[in-house]
Amino acid sequence: MIRTNYHTHTSRCGHAIGTDEDYVTAAIANGLTVLGFSDHAAYPEPHQGERMNFSQVPEYMQSIRSLAEQYKDKIHIYLGMEVEYYPDQWSVLSKYRREMDYCILGQHNISYEKDSSYDIETAEDLNRYIDAIEESCRRNLADYVCHPDVALFSYPVLDEGVRKAAERLAKISIHYNIPMELNCGTGVIRGLHQYKDSVRYAYPTRIFFEEFAKYQAPVIIGLDVHDPKNFYTDTYLNRALSVVEGLDIHFLDNYDLPSAAKKRKELFVSE
Numbered sequence: 221m222i223r224t225n226y227h228t229h230t231s232r233c234g235h236a237i238g239t240d241e242d243y244v245t246a247a248i249a250n251g252l253t254v255l256g257f258s259d260h261a262a263y264p265e266p267h268q269g270e271r272m273n274f275s276q277v278p279e280y281m282q283s284i285r286s287l288a289e290q291y292k293d294k295i296h297i298y299l300g301m302e303v304e305y306y307p308d309q310w311s312v313l314s315k316y317r318r319e320m321d322y323c324i325l326g327q328h329n330i331s332y333e334k335d336s337s338y339d340i341e342t343a344e345d346l347n348r349y350i351d352a353i354e355e356s357c358r359r360n361l362a363d364y365v366c367h368p369d370v371a372l373f374s375y376p377v378l379d380e381g382v383r384k385a386a387e388r389l390a391k392i393s394i395h396y397n398i399p400m401e402l403n404c405g406t407g408v409i410r411g412l413h414q415y416k417d418s419v420r421y422a423y424p425t426r427i428f429f430e431e432f433a434k435y436q437a438p439v440i441i442g443l444d445v446h447d448p449k450n451f452y453t454d455t456y457l458n459r460a461l462s463v464v465e466g467l468d469i470h471f472l473d474n475y476d477l478p479s480a481a482k483k484r485k486e487l488f489v490s491e
C-alpha cells in the first residue's frame with residue numbers, strides 16, 4: 221500500500237470528480253500520510269475539460285492550503301502543479317514554480333497547444349518529446365517526470381528507437397537527479413490495448429523501465445488520481461507494478477519531494 225502520493229487532481233481540470241476534501245478524507249482512510257495536489261497547470265487561454273481556468277488558480281491554492289491546515293494532525297498536504305515545459309509560457313510557469321511547494325512535469329504536448337504527446341508515432345517525434353523533458357530538467361522547472369512513457373500512447377511498434385529514447389531519458393534522470401514516475405492513471409485504468417506488435421498498456425511501458433532499471437534511475441510511484449474512490453483500490457497500482465515485475469527498479473519510498481523541490485527552486489531562473 222502506498223503512503224505517499226504527489227500526483228492528485230481536482231475537479232477544476234474538468235475531467236476529475238469529487239471535492240478537494242473528498243480526496244483528503246479518502247487518502248486518510250487508506251493510510252496515506254503525505255498527499256500532494258498537482259492539478260493540471262492553467263495557461264492564459266482556457267482549455268475546457270483539460271485544465272482549470274487561469275482565474276481559478278488563487279482559489280485552488282487557497283483551498284489546498286486551508287485543507288492542509290485543517291487536516292495537519294492527520295496528513296501532510298502539499299500544494300503542487302502538473303506543468304508542461306512550454307518556453308513561451310515561461311512567465312506563467314515561473315509563477316507556479318515560485319508559489320507551489322513543488323511542480324511535476326506532465327509533457328502532454330511537445331509544444332504549447334501543438335504536437336500532442338498522445339499522437340507520437342515516430343522516433344523523431346519521440347526525441348522531440350524527450351528534448352522538451354531535458355530542457356525542463358536543465359532549467360529546473362519540475363521535481364519529477366510524470367508518465368515519462370505517455371509518448372508511447374499511440375506508438376505502433378516498440379522498436380530500437382524506443383529503447384534508445386528510454387536510455388536517453390534514463391541518462392537525463394541520472395544526470396539531473398530527477399525521478400521518473402511509474403504512473404497508475406489512465407494508461408492502466410483503460411486496460412490492455414492491441415498495438416501492431418503486442419498487447420500492452422498505453423503506459424507505463426516495460427521497455428522504458430528496463431532502461432531505468434539498467435541505469436538505476438530513481439523511480440517514484442504516482443497514482444495520478446482523478447477520482448477520490450481510486451484511493452480505495454490497489455487495482456491500478458498493481459497493474460502498473462505488473463508491467464515492471466522482475467526488474468531491479470530503484471524505487472524511491474516515501475520520497476520527500478517538497479524538500480527536493482526547495483533545493484531545485486533555488487536553482488530555477490525566472491527569466
Ligand SMILES: [Zn+2]
Binds near residue numbers: 229233235260446
Ligand atoms: Zn488529468
Ligand SMILES: [Zn+2]
Binds near residue numbers: 227229302444
Ligand atoms: Zn496527472
